[in-house]
Amino acid sequence: MELLDNVWLGFSVALSWQGLLYCLIGVVVGTMIGVLPGIGPVATISMLLPVTYHLGATESLIMLAGIYYGAQYGGSTTAILVNLPGEASSVVTCLDGYRMAQKGKGGTALAVAALGSLFAGTVGTALIMLFGPSLAKIGSNFGPTEYTALMALGLIAAVVLASGSVIKALGMVILGLLIGLIGLDINDASQRFTWGILELSDGIDFVPIAMGLFGVAEVIVQLERRAKQATGNLPINSLMPTREDLKRMLWPMLRGTGLGSLLGVLPGGGPVLASFAAYTVEKKVSSTPEQFGTGMIEGVAAPESANNAAAQTSFIPMLTLGIPSNAVMALMIGAMIIAGIQPGPNVMTTKPELFWGLIASMWVGNLLLVIINLPLVGIWVKLLTVPYRFLYPAILLFCCIGAYSIQNSTFHLMLLVGAGVLGYVFYKVGCEPAPFLLGMVLGPQMEEYFRRAMRVAGGDPAVFIERPLSAALLGVAVVLLLIVIVPAIGRARQSTFQE
Amino acid sequence: MIRLLTKDFLAGLLFIAFGAAFLWLGSDLRLGTPRSMGPGFVPRMLSMALIALGGFISLRSLFARIELIEFASLRPLLLVTAATAFFTFAFERFGLIPAAIGLIAFAAWARPDWRRLETLATMLVLLAITIAIFKEGLGMTFPVLRGVW
Numbered sequence: 001m002e003l004l005d006n007v008w009l010g011f012s013v014a015l016s017w018q019g020l021l022y023c024l025i026g027v028v029v030g031t032m033i034g035v036l037p038g039i040g041p042v043a044t045i046s047m048l049l050p051v052t053y054h055l056g057a058t059e060s061l062i063m064l065a066g067i068y069y070g071a072q073y074g075g076s077t078t079a080i081l082v083n084l085p086g087e088a089s090s091v092v093t094c095l096d097g098y099r100m101a102q103k104g105k106g107g108t109a110l111a112v113a114a115l116g117s118l119f120a121g122t123v124g125t126a127l128i129m130l131f132g133p134s135l136a137k138i139g140s141n142f143g144p145t146e147y148t149a150l151m152a153l154g155l156i157a158a159v160v161l162a163s164g165s166v167i168k169a170l171g172m173v174i175l176g177l178l179i180g181l182i183g184l185d186i187n188d189a190s191q192r193f194t195w196g197i198l199e200l201s202d203g204i205d206f207v208p209i210a211m212g213l214f215g216v217a218e219v220i221v222q223l224e225r226r227a228k229q230a231t232g233n234l235p236i237n238s239l240m241p242t243r244e245d246l247k248r249m250l251w252p253m254l255r256g257t258g259l260g261s262l263l264g265v266l267p268g269g270g271p272v273l274a275s276f277a278a279y280t281v282e283k284k285v286s287s288t289p290e291q292f293g294t295g296m297i298e299g300v301a302a303p304e305s306a307n308n309a310a311a312q313t314s315f316i317p318m319l320t321l322g323i324p325s326n327a328v329m330a331l332m333i334g335a336m337i338i339a340g341i342q343p344g345p346n347v348m349t350t351k352p353e354l355f356w357g358l359i360a361s362m363w364v365g366n367l368l369l370v371i372i373n374l375p376l377v378g379i380w381v382k383l384l385t386v387p388y389r390f391l392y393p394a395i396l397l398f399c400c401i402g403a404y405s406i407q408n409s410t411f412h413l414m415l416l417v418g419a420g421v422l423g424y425v426f427y428k429v430g431c432e433p434a435p436f437l438l439g440m441v442l443g444p445q446m447e448e449y450f451r452r453a454m455r456v457a458g459g460d461p462a463v464f465i466e467r468p469l470s471a472a473l474l475g476v477a478v479v480l481l482l483i484v485i486v487p488a489i490g491r492a493r494q495s496t497f498q499e
Numbered sequence: 500m501i502r503l504l505t506k507d508f509l510a511g512l513l514f515i516a517f518g519a520a521f522l523w524l525g526s527d528l529r530l531g532t533p534r535s536m537g538p539g540f541v542p543r544m545l546s547m548a549l550i551a552l553g554g555f556i557s558l559r560s561l562f563a564r565i566e567l568i569e570f571a572s573l574r575p576l577l578l579v580t581a582a583t584a585f586f587t588f589a590f591e592r593f594g595l596i597p598a599a600i601g602l603i604a605f606a607a608w609a610r611p612d613w614r615r616l617e618t619l620a621t622m623l624v625l626l627a628i629t630i631a632i633f634k635e636g637l638g639m640t641f642p643v644l645r646g647v648w
Contacts, residue, residue, distance in 0.1 A: 050639075165507070167556055171514045174549045178521050178542060185538035192538055193524050216583060223575035223609050389613075393606045393621050394628075396579065397599055400586045401629060405639055413587035420583060424576055428568055429510035447541045459534030 013357025026066020034074020057339030096299030121366030124312025139345035180443020212419020260309030278306030511557025518549035
């Protein structure tokens with residue numbers, strides 16, 4: 001009954017007044033930025049990291065987690081009501097959600113999305129509680145070889161699941177790893193790529209880079225595209241779904257939750273991929289696939305459940321192994337390090353109140369989201385009418401102050417300026433910044449483990465396939481890579497011939 | 500010539516350039532042996548992989564479907580960068596108020612149809628918010644106006 005004790009501990013943290021307060025702040029902020037297109041959880045969480053200096057570790061993580069899954073939730077509101085994806089993970093929700101709203105069933109669509117999210121969040125949380133501890137036990141037996149292999153798997157998964165070209169994503173990961181290596185070499189304290197600049201010997205802090213790539217660069221891109229403003233709001237019908245609606249959403253919700261939970265655990269996976277996959281599956285199993293895109297409840301319930309389930313389960317590798325599976329998780333790890341906690345399998349034993357409190361708060365947060373959001377839909381719709389021209393100067397200013405406050409240093413501001421330009425260039429040549437950021441975060445750790453593993457093995461790289469666990473992890477990575485690359489080669493050849 | 504202005508070709512070039520820069524800058528780092536790697540070993544491996552990958556991407560782009568790079572206007576890039584750069588320059592030197600005013604002015608200017616009154620209002624509101632949250636609320640130690648507050 002250790003599990004029950006732990007769950008009890010978790011809820012006592014999550015339901016304490018601080019726990020509830022920061023959870024509430026998190027989900028409200030999360031919903032707000034989720035509703036607003038053009039600002040996402042990565043930029044918001046990096047802007048808010050400095051705030052966490054003043055909070056305890058548990059409170060900070062509860063709040064940041066709330067922002068993350070709150071954003072998935074808020075994104076669907078915008079998608080349904082104005083046909084703009086508030087978040088990348090709600091792109092597919094636009095397809096059927098907006099059609100439903102046009103048919104005068106906007107309220108139903110919102111309710112379906114909310115109920116699906118709540119259900120998926122509950123299941124996702126339960127999964128972390130059930131499987132987290134055993135995974136952490138496996139993790140504590142990991143040696144440097146296994147860690148290297150696991151990180152390689154994480155990076156490959158990030159590459160495979162990136163939305164654009166696989167091979168460019170691979171390049172971005174390598175570039176990220178290289179930039180991550182800038183700074184003092186841990187083994188013999190030699191300066192690497194620092195040109196004698198003092199600030200660089202600590203390595204490049206990834207928070208200003210994340211703000212530059214996701215915050216500043218996004219502003220530039222939006223301005224260049226002259227971001228279309230949301231216009232005209234559709235009337236919303238009653239939020240109560242009918243019995244028929246509930247019956248139709250049941251199976252899609254279950255399938256979406258299952259698929260999302262699975263894809264969320266994969267390092268590199270996450271809500272975006274999960275929502276796309278769930279929509280595709282739903283279309284495949286439907287008896288009327290041609291009706292998708294005309295306002296099918298199934299097309300809202302499945303992806304909305306999937307993205308929320310994935311948002312929850314993507315905490316598993318971060319909490320149990322200390323390995324970030326996406327950019328948001330990398331920022332969470334940053335928040336833990338700021339609070340003086342070394343992420344890894346030990347967190348669960350040394351800081352049980354943080355681990356269980358965070359998980360319990362995710363369930364509380366999902367409930368809060370439904371309770372506070374259904375009545376607040378009207379306010380979120382109003383928020384959408386705040387023009388971008390008032391919003392982007394605020395984004396820029398908060399990014400700047402946030403970057404400075406990490407170490408009260410102008411150097412971090414310089415990094416932000418540079419990363420903004422770099423992010424723009426990446427966007428122009430069609431390279432995704434997320435794999436880059438992941439490589440940058442994992443770079444120093446991965447090099448350290450790799451060198452240690454090679455030293456132990458006497459310089460023989462075969463050790464990575466001789467140790468069973470490491471071989472299995474690398475095997476999965478190779479399979480993943482082959483699955484995407486092989487058809488891609490076929491397609492590339494086809495398109496060449498067509499020209 | 501148009502084949503050279505594709506996203507993929509330029510992405511490949513970008514990777515090659517970064518790889519070459521790291522290779523060159525890291526050329527004096529000790530390599531060591533696989534058993535006991537020096538500080539230069541992993542960077543060398545990664546740079547070479549990046550160059551190879553970049554070369555492959557660029558070459559492949561010459562024979563595949565073209566996706567031309569799109570350019571609308573350089574104005575947002577230049578002025579938003581100027582905004583953040585000005586803030587970097589002015590924040591510690593002069594304080595939050597001048598830095599934020601400069602940032603918002605440059606940022607507003609990035610839109611061809613910016614309006615004076617609107618920009619002024621944005622400045623006032625944002626300054627009030629940032630001072631309230633970061634200075635008063637969180638007690639951060641930056642100057643609001645150097646020498647005065």
